[in-house]
Amino acid sequence: MDLFLQTLLNGLLQSGIYALVASGLALSVGVVGIVNFAHGEFLMIGAFLAWAASASLGLDPLLSLPVVALAVFGVGALTYRVSIRHVLLAPELNQMLLTFGLGILLQNLALMLLGGNTRTVSTPYQASSLQLGELTVGGPKAVAFAFAVALLAGLYFVLYRTTLGRQMRAVAQNRRGAQLIGINVDRVYLLAFAASCGLAAVAGVLVSVLLFASPTVGLVFALKAFAIIVMAGLGNLTGVLWASVLLGVSEALVQTYVPGGGGWSDAVFFLMIFGTLVLRSFRGSR
Amino acid sequence: MSDSRQPNVSQAGQHRAGQELVIEHLAAGYGKVQVLWDVNVRVGPGEFVAMIGANGAGKTTTLRAVSGVVKPTGGHIRLGGHDITRAAPSEVVALGLGHVPEGRELFAMMSVRENLELGAAMRPAARAAQQHTLEQVYTLFPRLQERSKQLAGTLSGGEQQMVAVGRALMGLPSVLVVDEPSLGLSPLMTQTVFEALKAVNAEGVSVLLVEQNVGLSLRLAHRAYVLENGQVVKEGTGEALLADPGVRAAYLAL
Numbered sequence A: 001m002d003l004f005l006q007t008l009l010n011g012l013l014q015s016g017i018y019a020l021v022a023s024g025l026a027l028s029v030g031v032v033g034i035v036n037f038a039h040g041e042f043l044m045i046g047a048f049l050a051w052a053a054s055a056s057l058g059l060d061p062l063l064s065l066p067v068v069a070l071a072v073f074g075v076g077a078l079t080y081r082v083s084i085r086h087v088l089l090a091p092e093l094n095q096m097l098l099t100f101g102l103g104i105l106l107q108n109l110a111l112m113l114l115g116g117n118t119r120t121v122s123t124p125y126q127a128s129s130l131q132l133g134e135l136t137v138g139g140p141k142a143v144a145f146a147f148a149v150a151l152l153a154g155l156y157f158v159l160y161r162t163t164l165g166r167q168m169r170a171v172a173q174n175r176r177g178a179q180l181i182g183i184n185v186d187r188v189y190l191l192a193f194a195a196s197c198g199l200a201a202v203a204g205v206l207v208s209v210l211l212f213a214s215p216t217v218g219l220v221f222a223l224k225a226f227a228i229i230v231m232a233g234l235g236n237l238t239g240v241l242w243a244s245v246l247l248g249v250s251e252a253l254v255q256t257y258v259p260g261g262g263g264w265s266d267a268v269f270f271l272m273i274f275g276t277l278v279l280r281s282f283r284g285s286r
Numbered sequence B: 001m002s003d004s005r006q007p008n009v010s011q012a013g014q015h016r017a018g019q020e021l022v023i024e025h026l027a028a029g030y031g032k033v034q035v036l037w038d039v040n041v042r043v044g045p046g047e048f049v050a051m052i053g054a055n056g057a058g059k060t061t062t063l064r065a066v067s068g069v070v071k072p073t074g075g076h077i078r079l080g081g082h083d084i085t086r087a088a089p090s091e092v093v094a095l096g097l098g099h100v101p102e103g104r105e106l107f108a109m110m111s112v113r114e115n116l117e118l119g120a121a122m123r124p125a126a127r128a129a130q131q132h133t134l135e136q137v138y139t140l141f142p143r144l145q146e147r148s149k150q151l152a153g154t155l156s157g158g159e160q161q162m163v164a165v166g167r168a169l170m171g172l173p174s175v176l177v178v179d180e181p182s183l184g185l186s187p188l189m190t191q192t193v194f195e196a197l198k199a200v201n202a203e204g205v206s207v208l209l210v211e212q213n214v215g216l217s218l219r220l221a222h223r224a225y226v227l228e229n230g231q232v233v234k235e236g237t238g239e240a241l242l243a244d245p246g247v248r249a250a251y252l253a254l
């Protein structure tokens, strides 16, 4: 029983970071209508910036987080202005090629500048752990989860309780209607894309604490984020939270109960995409 | 609408000065395809003007050009004292245009109320008056008050049209352009929507109505224009056009 609860808890903790990456991706897919294949690379930038701040200034990643978020928000805004904006009306294949190319560019830049090694960040809470009755939680995991939850709460507050958030949801649901009631759609796109990149970077900061920074660290998170937004239904922002928990918990269950499950757990997201698509085609809905 | 509401409206001081909308020698199109060649339309302050024409004549394109969604390739558009020929849609809204688009273009996953509130969100003056305007819209369409929490995408076509009109009114427009509101509506529902437009116009808002329902709109409008192949080919008072043999043959099948 305890093993089961511990497994659920591990899965839940993992899902915080998934939700962070996926809700960022959902913003660019849902609001801007761009499938950003470079999303994982913005996460990677966040992870490296956190590592750099820690290695050179001795700053705890959780302290450099706001600065990293702002910096990558800026990078995202610039990326929108100089590239994304110009392909909004282009065929989808061209858009994908652009973001895919951007991802490869960023990965190789990181490889050139920093090499292929993984960089770890040391924190005082690295080896600590929390005891909740019979259950144990690693310090970094607990901290990362708390941050993820706080950031997601902030994000969903903005989306559902502020004028800007309403504008974003309006653009996501009906771009033409939004334009005709006077919403500056281009500005909303810029902010949504920049926020999307900022969220990826924030997730990257947490990943630097949980794992490490490396040029390819973002890849697996981006793939899982794609699985999550497919499960949630493209553009469905609230569905992302449930889908993230589902993925996190399923992975944990596989890790615990499937023999040799450590290796299999990273395939769970793929099964989930597959399962969702098959289920939907049976139901005949999108 | 019943006359009993008129005193209410003036009590609230909501009689709004309609502005003039002038479209001169407008040319526009999509990519290389030119759709509008020479459109000349004037809606005086507080006037109710109809524009009729066959499918594909360019009525929707004209309204889109007014809103700044389609960029004109020639001619001029003025709203009040402002040249809006090259203005962005958000600027045109800020200057007082309300647009009830073809196809309604609602926010399907938001409630009726949220749709209406968004209509007021982009103009500070409209935001300040939001609560009051909301009550006015509910008076105009009591059905919307009953359905205020329902998702817009689950409403009937007629109810959706009411939301589209209400959403535009929430922005406190001085000029309202309306694109085929009767499309897919029962005669009774059409009547409701048209009477609402008449009431809005009676409050001083200038209205430009595009319609396929030619009989009804010509009876409602002070003046009207006939658009054919991207050109205005006829204009006159509603009555004059209703009596025009050409119009009767082409649009009323009489």
Ligand SMILES: Nc1ncnc2c1ncn2[C@@H]1O[C@H](COP(=O)(O)OP(=O)(O)OP(=O)(O)O)[C@@H](O)[C@H]1O
Binding pocket: B030, B033, B035, B053, B054, B055, B056, B057, B058, B059, B060, B061, B062, B102
């Ligand atoms: N987005 C678009 N891209 C290319 N051509 C378009 C586009 N929208 C409209 N057109 C073309 O422009 C012409 C005028 O269309 P418009 O929608 O303005 O006509 P309309 O008078 O509103 O017709 P209806 O009564 O059927 O609504 C049509 O030939 C149409 O095919």
Ligand SMILES: [Mg+2]
Binding pocket: B059, B060, B061, B102, B179, B180
């Ligand atoms: Mg039309």
